[in-house]
Amino acid sequence: MAFALHSPAATALEGDRSLRAHRLTLVLVGGLLLAMLASLAIGASGTSLWQALWDLARGEELELRERVVLWDIRLPRTLMGVAVGAALAVSGATMQGLFRNPLADPGLIGVSAGAAFGAIVAIVLGGLLPVAISAALGYYIVPIAAFAGSWAMTLILYHVSTRKGRTSVATMLLAGIGLGALTGAVGGVLIYIADDAQLRTLTFWGMGSIAGATWSKLFAALPLMLAALIATPFIAKGLNGLALGEAAASHMGIDVQRTKNVAILAVAAAVGAAVAVSGGIGFVGIVVPHLLRLAVGPDHTYLLRNSALLGATLLLVADIISRMIIAPAELPIGIIMAVIGGPFFLWILLRRRGLVDM
Amino acid sequence: MLSATNITVTFGRRDVLHDVSFNAAPGALTAIVGPNGSGKTTLLKAMTAEVPHDGKVLLNGTDIDTAKPWQLAAMRGVLPQATPLAFPFTVAEVVRLGLMNGTSGGSPHLVPAALERVGLSGYAARFYQELSGGEQQRVQLARVLAQVWEPMHNNTPRWLFLDEPVSALDIGHQLLVMQIARDFADAGGGVVAVMHDLNLTAMFADDVALISDGRILAQGTPEAVFTNTLLSQAYHCAVQVNTTPPSGTFLLPHVAQA
Numbered sequence: 001m002a003f004a005l006h007s008p009a010a011t012a013l014e015g016d017r018s019l020r021a022h023r024l025t026l027v028l029v030g031g032l033l034l035a036m037l038a039s040l041a042i043g044a045s046g047t048s049l050w051q052a053l054w055d056l057a058r059g060e061e062l063e064l065r066e067r068v069v070l071w072d073i074r075l076p077r078t079l080m081g082v083a084v085g086a087a088l089a090v091s092g093a094t095m096q097g098l099f100r101n102p103l104a105d106p107g108l109i110g111v112s113a114g115a116a117f118g119a120i121v122a123i124v125l126g127g128l129l130p131v132a133i134s135a136a137l138g139y140y141i142v143p144i145a146a147f148a149g150s151w152a153m154t155l156i157l158y159h160v161s162t163r164k165g166r167t168s169v170a171t172m173l174l175a176g177i178g179l180g181a182l183t184g185a186v187g188g189v190l191i192y193i194a195d196d197a198q199l200r201t202l203t204f205w206g207m208g209s210i211a212g213a214t215w216s217k218l219f220a221a222l223p224l225m226l227a228a229l230i231a232t233p234f235i236a237k238g239l240n241g242l243a244l245g246e247a248a249a250s251h252m253g254i255d256v257q258r259t260k261n262v263a264i265l266a267v268a269a270a271v272g273a274a275v276a277v278s279g280g281i282g283f284v285g286i287v288v289p290h291l292l293r294l295a296v297g298p299d300h301t302y303l304l305r306n307s308a309l310l311g312a313t314l315l316l317v318a319d320i321i322s323r324m325i326i327a328p329a330e331l332p333i334g335i336i337m338a339v340i341g342g343p344f345f346l347w348i349l350l351r352r353r354g355l356v357d358m
Numbered sequence: 359m360l361s362a363t364n365i366t367v368t369f370g371r372r373d374v375l376h377d378v379s380f381n382a383a384p385g386a387l388t389a390i391v392g393p394n395g396s397g398k399t400t401l402l403k404a405m406t407a408e409v410p411h412d413g414k415v416l417l418n419g420t421d422i423d424t425a426k427p428w429q430l431a432a433m434r435g436v437l438p439q440a441t442p443l444a445f446p447f448t449v450a451e452v453v454r455l456g457l458m459n460g461t462s463g464g465s466p467h468l469v470p471a472a473l474e475r476v477g478l479s480g481y482a483a484r485f486y487q488e489l490s491g492g493e494q495q496r497v498q499l500a501r502v503l504a505q506v507w508e509p510m511h512n513n514t515p516r517w518l519f520l521d522e523p524v525s526a527l528d529i530g531h532q533l534l535v536m537q538i539a540r541d542f543a544d545a546g547g548g549v550v551a552v553m554h555d556l557n558l559t560a561m562f563a564d565d566v567a568l569i570s571d572g573r574i575l576a577q578g579t580p581e582a583v584f585t586n587t588l589l590s591q592a593y594h595c596a597v598q599v600n601t602t603p604p605s606g607t608f609l610l611p612h613v614a615q616a
Contacts, residue, residue: 013466015450015482100444237458243444244455247408252505253431253459298445 021302024295028309032082035316039078042320045069072215080213080221081319082312084278087225087270089311092285093292093303094232097239098263099169102293105285106271109264110153110176115275116206117183118149123201124190142205143217143276150272153179158264167260207332208281210319221273228270229308235259236300243298281334283341284311290348314340359383360517360548364413365404367397374400375411376572382565384515384548387539389559391552392569393593398552399439399521401569405550406436406519418514431459434517435502439525441494443486449473449497450482456504468507472500477534492526499523499535509547518542520551524558536562560584568592 041049047069052062062070088106095104106112122145126134129141137144157179161171194202238259241249246256274281288311292303318336325331360382367375375397382388390398404411407422407430415422418433435456443452453469473479476496481489486497499520506516518539524532532555540562543549553559559566560580567577570592576583589597 013450013469013482015448015484016454016466016469017448017451097444102445240455240458243447244441244452245438247403248436248438248441250408250427251406251431251434251436252455253428255427293445297451298447299451 017297018299018302021296021299021306024292025302025306025309028306028313032309032313032316035313035320036078036082039081039316039320040070040074043069043074043323049074076215076218077210077213077319078316080210080218080277081316083218083222083225084210084274084281085284085312085315086229086308087274087311088281088284088315089288089307090229090232090304091267091271091274092311093289093300093307094235094239094263094267095285096289097242097300098260099173100242100245102290103286106267108173108176109267110157110179111150111268111271112275112280113176113180113183114153115146115150115272116280117153117187118145118147119205119279120187120190120202121145121149123198123205124194140217140220143220147272147276150275151268153183154264154268154272165257167257167264169260204332205279206334208279208334208337209322209330209332210278210315211323211330211333213277217277221277224269224273228266231262231266232304233301235262236304239263239300279332279334281315281337283337283345284315287341287345288314290345294348359419360405360415360417360550362401362405362413362415365401365415366412367400367404367409374572375404377413378569378572378574379413380405380567380574380577382548382550384517385543385546386564387543387549387551387562388565388567389551389553389563390567390569391554391556391559392575396569396592397572398569402519402521402550402552406430406434408436417517428459431505432511433506433514434519435505436519437499437502437521437523439521440491441498447486448482449478449484449486449489452486452497453500453504456501459505468504469500472504472507473497475503475538476500477531492528492531495523495526496531496535499538503538506547509542509545515547517548517550520549522552522554525554532558556584556589 037049045065047066049070052066052070055062055066091106092104095106095108096102098104099108119142122142126141126145129137134141157172157175158167160175161168191199191202235258238249238254238256241252241254242256242259244252249259250256289303289307292306292310296302296306315333315337318333318340321340322331322333322336325336360380362378362380365375365378365380366373378397378401380390380401390401392398400409403409404413405415405417405422407415407425417425417430420429420433422430447455450469450473453472454466456472457466457468470479470482473482476499478493478496478500481493481497486494489497502518506518509516520539523539524535527535536558539549539551543564551563553563563580565577566580566583568575568583568588575592576588584599586597586599589599
């Protein structure tokens with residue numbers, strides 16, 4: 001970043017907002033670090049991060065309770081919040097660039113519907129699995145099924161909408177509506193035959209939470225989310241080019257099909273993994289890129305990384321609120337996100353009415 | 359050199375272009391004219407690898423159907439008829455998109471230079487979507503110019519493909535844009551432009567291809583192609599060509615009452 005601030009491309013040319021975007025990145029990094037500290041410090045148990053750090057600094061051993069709360073509960077939960085928030089926000093920005101529509105979200109390539117379907121199947125029919133398998137999968141059966149469902153759905157839609165090496169995103173969107181209706185219907189049948197406990201599990205899964213974060217869940221999901229966060233900046237120019245349409249992007253030297261492939265694979269991996277470990281958390285993918293576009297413009301070379309930072313921060317803040325608001329119990333984070341995100345989004349739309357159709 | 363041979367383009371069951379062969383030389387402004395729906399834009403899109411086609415297109419000896427997008431982008435810029443934009447980019451940001459292939463040296467200072475060239479200095483910080491159609495068209499031309507800023511690059515000509523570049527413009531800006539195309543050709547680059555205005559074509563083009571019903575009726579100098587017979591045949595109406603005295607080269611097609 002420091003390098004970028006001094007590169008010639010960042011000198012303030014009229015109408016070029018990249019310098020502002022670089023500065024915003026610095027601010028967002030600071031905000032994320034603060035949110036991470038707060039997430040480590042705040043919790044129902046009353047364990048003090050500062051006391052623990054002070055003890056460590058004096059060379060004293062941590063109490064077992066402190067170690068468990070900070071190291072096994074709050075730290076993986078904080079890192080999971082960062083990863084999931086970043087993955088959802090970057091995936092939203094990528095989908096909006098690919099579909100050339102500020103309201104697009106990963107649901108358009110079937111990830112969410114597939115994950116939900118996988119989760120329903122696992123929750124309702126998981127008991128029918130042979131004991132050996134269900135014992136081996138344990139708590140992970142729902143995340144694994146959700147991830148498998150999201151990938152299966154995305155791959156089917158990709159296959160349907162690709163002819164002669166060209167993928168039509170419009171066909172993908174329409175096929176997604178068709179296949180989504182089908183999985184929704186089958187999911188509806190499963191919900192109908194589900195018992196009360198299963199319905200409750202399902203409902204809470206749909207609201208989303210990162211409360212169950214553990215190191216092993218984090219290590220399973222992080223590589224996929226990280227891969228997407230690393231891959232998407234390589235298609236930032238391609239997404240910029242696509243803003244002028246596929247033909248114009250190609251004429252400017254963009255390999256349009258490769259841009260689409262990377263975008264779809266990265267989003268399927270990141271959102272599949274994020275939904276698998278945290279359930280349905282909405283709004284991050286739409287609100288975060290939208291806010292950043294209003295602040296510093298739609299250039300994806302900095303929109304993607306700023307989205308990752310702001311998405312992570314927003315999710316952490318929502319998670320902190322979710323553990324404080326009815327402490328010692330917790331509200332599902334999806335509810336907090338909707339309560340923050342919904343009115344905020346409406347306010348933005350009302351304030352900048354002229355920009356809605358862009 | 360641009361050479362397209364035996365180009366056939368089929369939409370559904372209909373041949374939009376039927377076995378068309380077309381050449382354009384660097385250092386010249388080559389215009390493609392013809393009535394609506396005759397296949398002008400389709401020919402341009404076939405030659406820029408935008409629509410699937412039979413036949414072969416060689417640009418500076420490179421087969422455009424096997425070349426990579428970035429190889430083509432280094433050789434030629436393409437200005438479409440109209441370019442909708444998905445997000446609120448500023449004018450400067452749109453023009454900068456033309457630099458991303460890096461073949462113009464990528465200096466961001468080309469952005470103000472390109473805007474000045476199309477008469478849009480002072481527009482850099484405006485939002486593209488708030489401009490008029492004619493202004494947007496010139497912003498897009500600036501973007502394309504930024505992409506292939508030098509008409510000759512490593513002793514190889516570069517190309518401008520322009521699809522009705524002046525259709526949204528007033529007469530002053532029509533002359534400005536045609537002069538930009540003329541200058542690009544005079545500096546050694548190649549220009550292929552789909553044109554509606556036959557007078558402007560007669561004023562600026564070195565070479566004209568007249569298309570009708572998916573076939574090339576004639577290709578040659580404006581004087582050779584703009585004859586009463588050929589134009590009447592192509593446009594399916596009576597056309598009277600007058601030569602105005604001062605230059606002797608200015609042709610005025612006049613549509614006579616049937």
